[in-house]
Amino acid sequence: MLVESWLDSANAEGCPFPVNNLALGVFSVGEDLPCCGVAIGDMIFNCRSACQAGLLQPENCRLFDAPSWNAVMEAGPAIWRDLRLQLTELFVKGCKNQAEVREHLVPISDATLHMPFRVAEFTDFYAGRHHATNVGTMFRGAENALPPNWLHIPIGYNGRASSVVVSGAGVRRPWGQLKSPDHEKPAFLPSRRFDFELEMGAIVGTPSTGPVSVDEADSMIFGYVLLNDWSARDIQAWEYQPLGPFQAKATATSISPWIIMAEALEPFRVMTPEREFELLPHLKDTGPMLYDINLRVDLATSEGPVQTITQTNYREMYYSAAQQLAHHVSSGCPMRAGDLLGSGTISGPEKHQRGSMLELSWGGKEPIELLAGRKRTFLEDGDTVILTGEARGKDYIIGFGECAGQLLPALEEPYGKQD
């Protein structure tokens, strides 16, 4: 049910940021230093100035000093809940401090959005069954599509935190070592098969130093963002044996600028799919662990209108973020506030629900048709990929905002002019 606000724009139909959401970001206006803010309707609430003015509990003010939400994460789940309560009280219809609260609002459209948190480390999973099946079928045939371990553990690998950027940042087509099957020797060239991957990112808020149960893991997750794990398929094909993807995934990973707190998503919990093999006890589902979140990818090209190229849902995953996290720490691997877990590419069972160009164009063999007669196999310079997501309640929406990035042309001479 919509929690009504005195701020009309927060109640408007289709508004992504009603009081139910309380999305967390880092913003700046003009030359001001970036600071913590909460999206509400079409406005951002400045948590730092509001706390200094006494609208939020004074003992919380130190949490808003840095331009990131890491300090709030580190403060622990009791503070997360308490902060949501305080914010709800300030924005709910009937709040008596409206005038004071208004002084700390700025229009979203006036603000620049920054990375909402410092990424401690970044892990990327491969936990969508349709995606893994599609990719496996292309590379190993339908019979051997899923590796033998796939239905028993959420396969993941460590990514590169330094390469995570916020929506809006341009992404430069990388150079890399490639070897096409028809060439005898590898060459160093700009990637020719550059791709997006539609994912959700789960943000770990509570640190750990040893194994945790799936339920404990679930309660450690602070919130979620949209995530595009840009991928150079041709670099990956040459480098990934035997130790996995490395430079193919290191150019950039984009995330949406608003952290949607796990609590805002509670009404949208759904079950994981039926299990083909029973999971081992430490990974077993303990209830509905995925979320019903509609996801969409739009492509903007220089030649035609923006166009939706895929639509799917986060519930298509085989493993939940809690199960991924429980597996991640099973060896004793320490987790820290700000660790980011990519879900893996989210594809649905149908062709128009596939979460990457690799799958949409079936390895480049079946170009996708765009309006104005254009086609795409992989991304072209100038293309902008826009991820959006929303959970739909009866009369309100929990919106994620967008995760957009434009592909910039490769450097002409990555090592400068050679004489």
Next chain:
Amino acid sequence: MLVESWLDSANAEGCPFPVNNLALGVFSVGEDLPCCGVAIGDMIFNCRSACQAGLLQPENCRLFDAPSWNAVMEAGPAIWRDLRLQLTELFVKGCKNQAEVREHLVPISDATLHMPFRVAEFTDFYAGRHHATNVGTMFRGAENALPPNWLHIPIGYNGRASSVVVSGAGVRRPWGQLKSPDHEKPAFLPSRRFDFELEMGAIVGTPSTGPVSVDEADSMIFGYVLLNDWSARDIQAWEYQPLGPFQAKATATSISPWIIMAEALEPFRVMTPEREFELLPHLKDTGPMLYDINLRVDLATSEGPVQTITQTNYREMYYSAAQQLAHHVSSGCPMRAGDLLGSGTISGPEKHQRGSMLELSWGGKEPIELLAGRKRTFLEDGDTVILTGEARGKDYIIGFGECAGQLLPALEEPYGKQD
């Protein structure tokens, strides 16, 4: 040539820390807060108190505020060189400030050593040819030992910075999902094939945001440590296809407590081995890029005396740290001060020069014989693995200190008592 000091212990034969070395660590004595120090002879020089007392340039004092050398790294190569000059002047024979300098010395034996820097991110390579050939022969046969890409790029994968610990920290045998070839289903068990890996770690001091040449990469490296990349071979065997090692390598990676600055190793540069295939231009050797550093692994068990189980040299690598770093950023991957690059396991051509139990016991099939009639295939609970390293000049040594870790028994019930 030995740079003689007024501090006799720094001139003693076999001393690992002469004035030529100036190894950087973080230490504490008693209840004092950890702080930056430099090893000299059998003493540690307290950089913070010495700077406050005016013995080091006052504008450098802020670099020693935090208990890590990251601020010095971030200050850039001119400061690295300048700091070495200042320290050399304070310790060289004939220095007039001896009495004042002595006030800032504490015996190494009285100090606790901490992590010398904050690890930004950790990357592990697989760049030793003997190791890769041994492992490949065991798993794929001698004909296919090296993957097709191996002689063209330094294969690497992202590791887990949160799991890097300093020498002396105990390492708990992990639980993990395993599947022996003779079992139909995977099980969750304590690892039975837990191993060490003898490596060197290169520490990136200068950040970058795009491709850099091998020479630039070389100048970005601040220093080196010894590194033990603890590995659960049975977890790895089940999980590593298709995205590489994950939980098998996430329990812990130990490093030695002293950063040996690259400048201290200059006299020990040696050529990389002859190339079977010419490297692509952006990875080509530009001069002697490896270092002549003797490495040794000792094993201490509960049943017998400490015993050397392998001896090799860093010059056995196929790729230098500079080449690994140049490859690492070829896609545009940003690097930050404090990034740690593991060399990959360093094995020599002979059996007694192998850098892991996996190789020494040939996959467990040829147990190594210890004194007192004991044998080992992989590590047993209570075993302590001790890595040491030194570069030997004509009349002095650049010592690395030791990188030691004891294997503690697995948790009895990783998820607490189940009723």
